[in-house]
Amino acid sequence: MDPTASDPLKIPKIPSLIDLIQDLWARQKDIQTFIAEARNHATLDQKISALNLYGQNASRLGRLVRYTEAIGGGDKAQKLADSLNEALDTLAEEFGVKL
Numbered sequence: 001m002d003p004t005a006s007d008p009l010k011i012p013k014i015p016s017l018i019d020l021i022q023d024l025w026a027r028q029k030d031i032q033t034f035i036a037e038a039r040n041h042a043t044l045d046q047k048i049s050a051l052n053l054y055g056q057n058a059s060r061l062g063r064l065v066r067y068t069e070a071i072g073g074g075d076k077a078q079k080l081a082d083s084l085n086e087a088l089d090t091l092a093e094e095f096g097v098k099l
Helices: 017-038 044-070 074-095
Strands: none
Touching: 017 044
């Protein structure tokens, strides 16, 4: 269950770049499975949509990997996420929003 569901003003923490990459990779594998299973029974529009989604997801995944490498990998990526979360916490306090 989404921890922010009970409080609409509660803003979720930003996931680390590594978490985002792992999530996108899992989605990419799901899309691959759908494409493989849809070969014989999906309409042409469904196949095109799935392939477009696969390409968009691959592009996002590639960008996140490049960003992670550009900032030096896991520890620095986590420090960046922590800094962003700290900045959001500060802004939330100033605007009276619960995080």
